[in-house]
Amino acid sequence: MTTEQFWDERYGQSDRIWSGEPNAALVREVTGLTPGTALELGCGEGGDAIWLAGQGWRVTASDISRIALARAAEHAEAQGVADRIDWQRHDLAATFPAGRYDLVTAGFLYSPELPRTEILRTAAEAVTPGGTLLILGHGPWPDWHQGPRPDIELPTPDELLADLALPGWQVLTCSEHERTQTGPDGQPLVRIDNTLKLRRPTTA
Template sequence: MHHHQSHEHHGTSGAEYWDGRYGENARMWSGKPNAALVREVADLAPGSALDLGCGEGADAIWLAGRGWRVTATDISAVALGRAADHAGSAGVADRIDWQRHDLEQTFPEGTFDLVSSCFLHSPWDMPRELILRRAAAAVAPGGTLLVVGHSGPAPWADGHAQEVHLPGPREVLDSLELAEGQWEVLVCEEHERVQTGPDGQQFTRTDNTVRVRRLPA
């Protein structure tokens, strides 16, 4: 885990940073879908889904396996290539459209029955609130926006990572600036989960989940 790299991002793009991070590891993430996604989406009827910051594709592949048609985006071409391979192995390649986006610059077109943003955090200033407001705008009437994030830095994070602001669920909800009377707030809560740190130690981290539904027109 080369956290010191985050200091050197001046002059490197987010894409270069993340391609480098993925390039250092044959597999960076567990390959399992996010538990909060599984918990919140299991009761939804499948439709179209947008997965923002899909990484190696575990969430998108899980959704596709449940019958969703998924548009999955990431800034890293390396991650997307890996995700497409995993989707092929899982037999769901035809249900997922992988798109490379730096969400600060470009955003997928259309509206979706589910827009999911799980741990869309960056080691430098990314306009996350702006991106999440765009995510809300991409929710179809009757559709769901799911935002899962960390409420605070990892216990092993270095000083630079500690400076990245990680908002709690109420703050996330407020930052979405949802239009009055058009949305229903279903979940806005913190929850703890145990995570294994880089040296194998177990830590408890506080994450948060915000799930809102756009009321049908």
């Protein structure tokens, strides 16, 4: 099974996987930035891209799943922001959206065998001078997690910062935080997520 088939199969299992709401960490970190051009990597069903467009950003949103992109486009149309979002299908291990952007964001960009660090370095290159790179990730698998734990590295924000090796970039946020989610039995469960937010030098 290819990566595209994997994600199309997952999205095809139900009418909606995600809540449709923007990620709270993205809202927190982007609020206050001057809207411009934005690139979202791994946009899924479009919750973050639609929120960004509603805040005045002109968004390029990419995902590997055609099903997810079609669903996201429908949601954007319903929210009245379809004209502010360019949906693009990319297998980021092979192709990458063209151009430079004032904001590049990657939220929970994980997939088996995905060269995540290399993709995030490419994402950094796509940030305009003075622009912002925002990466949201998971902390270690929690003790309560059940089911398979894919062989996916979950670095801390400090480890990711070191791996990206971006000299001269200003570190705006490099932190971990708790997030409450609903477990299979309907009870609240706490997971650790992390945020890395960087500003590219204006002379880059």
